Amino acid sequence: MTRVFVLSSISAICLASCTRSDKAITVGFSQIGAESGWRTAETKSIRSEAAKRGVNLKFSDAQQKQENQLKALGAFIAQRVDAIILAPVVEAGWEPILKQARAAKIPVILVDRGVNVSDESLYSTLIASDFVEEGKMAGEWLGKKLAGHGNVVELQGTPGAAPAIDRRKGFEEALKDFPELKLIKSQTGEFTRAKGKEVMEAFLKAAQGGGTKINAVYAHNDDMALGAIQAIEESGLKPGTDVIVASIDGIKPAFEAMVAGKLNCTVECNPLLGPAAFDAVEAVIAGKPVPKRTVVKDRIFDQSVAKDVIGKRQY
Numbered sequence: 001m002t003r004v005f006v007l008s009s010i011s012a013i014c015l016a017s018c019t020r021s022d023k024a025i026t027v028g029f030s031q032i033g034a035e036s037g038w039r040t041a042e043t044k045s046i047r048s049e050a051a052k053r054g055v056n057l058k059f060s061d062a063q064q065k066q067e068n069q070l071k072a073l074g075a076f077i078a079q080r081v082d083a084i085i086l087a088p089v090v091e092a093g094w095e096p097i098l099k100q101a102r103a104a105k106i107p108v109i110l111v112d113r114g115v116n117v118s119d120e121s122l123y124s125t126l127i128a129s130d131f132v133e134e135g136k137m138a139g140e141w142l143g144k145k146l147a148g149h150g151n152v153v154e155l156q157g158t159p160g161a162a163p164a165i166d167r168r169k170g171f172e173e174a175l176k177d178f179p180e181l182k183l184i185k186s187q188t189g190e191f192t193r194a195k196g197k198e199v200m201e202a203f204l205k206a207a208q209g210g211g212t213k214i215n216a217v218y219a220h221n222d223d224m225a226l227g228a229i230q231a232i233e234e235s236g237l238k239p240g241t242d243v244i245v246a247s248i249d250g251i252k253p254a255f256e257a258m259v260a261g262k263l264n265c266t267v268e269c270n271p272l273l274g275p276a277a278f279d280a281v282e283a284v285i286a287g288k289p290v291p292k293r294t295v296v297k298d299r300i301f302d303q304s305v306a307k308d309v310i311g312k313r314q315y
Helices: 001-020 037-053 066-078 095-103 131-144 162-175 193-208 223-235 252-259 274-285 301-312
Strands: 026-031 056-061 083-086 107-109 127-129 150-156 180-187 216-219 244-249 265-268 293-296 300-302
Touching: 026 066, 037 056, 037 223, 037 274, 056 066, 066 083, 066 095, 066 162, 083 274, 107 274, 127 131, 127 223, 127 274, 131 216, 131 244, 131 265, 131 300, 150 162, 150 193, 150 223, 162 180, 180 193, 193 216, 193 223, 216 223, 223 252, 252 265, 252 300, 252 301, 274 293, 293 300, 300 301
Parallel strands: 026 056, 026 083, 083 107, 107 127, 127 293, 150 180, 150 216, 216 244, 244 265
Antiparallel strands: 265 300
């Protein structure tokens, strides 16, 4: 009886130990919102990868508000999650909450956008595209398309957001090589189709009321570009011909617009960050080193290739 009891006890201890070591990790994911097709694709990638790996994912949609993200991170810390994945809505204002996460020994993985902090050890790694390079690619393409001459209006992303800051910076760098290509108006479209349409309507109304003619529009994302296309059509002009349209993200509706001849060019910004994000989570939890930044490789597509590649697009 004694031997049976001892063996049973050992088995129970082993079972408990094995259960603990195989226990699924819990990860909190603070997403900016669902303001665009790109953002929806990123969320889907994170969620599907979590499910594939058996990760318990706690998801929070901030609806484009930083205060909601700060509350979500506070809740994740209180719940003692194993790691946090953060897509920050803006660059500034994260230091206090990231210090709380570090004090709780909870690693933070940044995806899509970076943060502006005095101590980079407050986050483990950043997985994102090079937004400056994206803006530069769009500017170079537009400069060549317009043979270096013309007037461009810009639909900016959310003020203070890393892609909005960097995509403008890259675009302006590219325009230095085209001194006769003028950026005449710039306003935020908040990365949404509705706001992009609204701002473009105002730009066109001013131009048609005796203002400077608009030859092209540069949008910081495809959704704003698609809104601008609607505004251009409703004004009686032909998008893609009367007004050249270039944007960034590479979502499938942008390819559909290129096939239809309404969008001229889109610079890819890959949102399928789930696998890389959870590779980083697992590495950090295991105590393995990770690079401070992983740059996602992006490409540029225009109307000439849209029809050939649209069937292969995953988002």
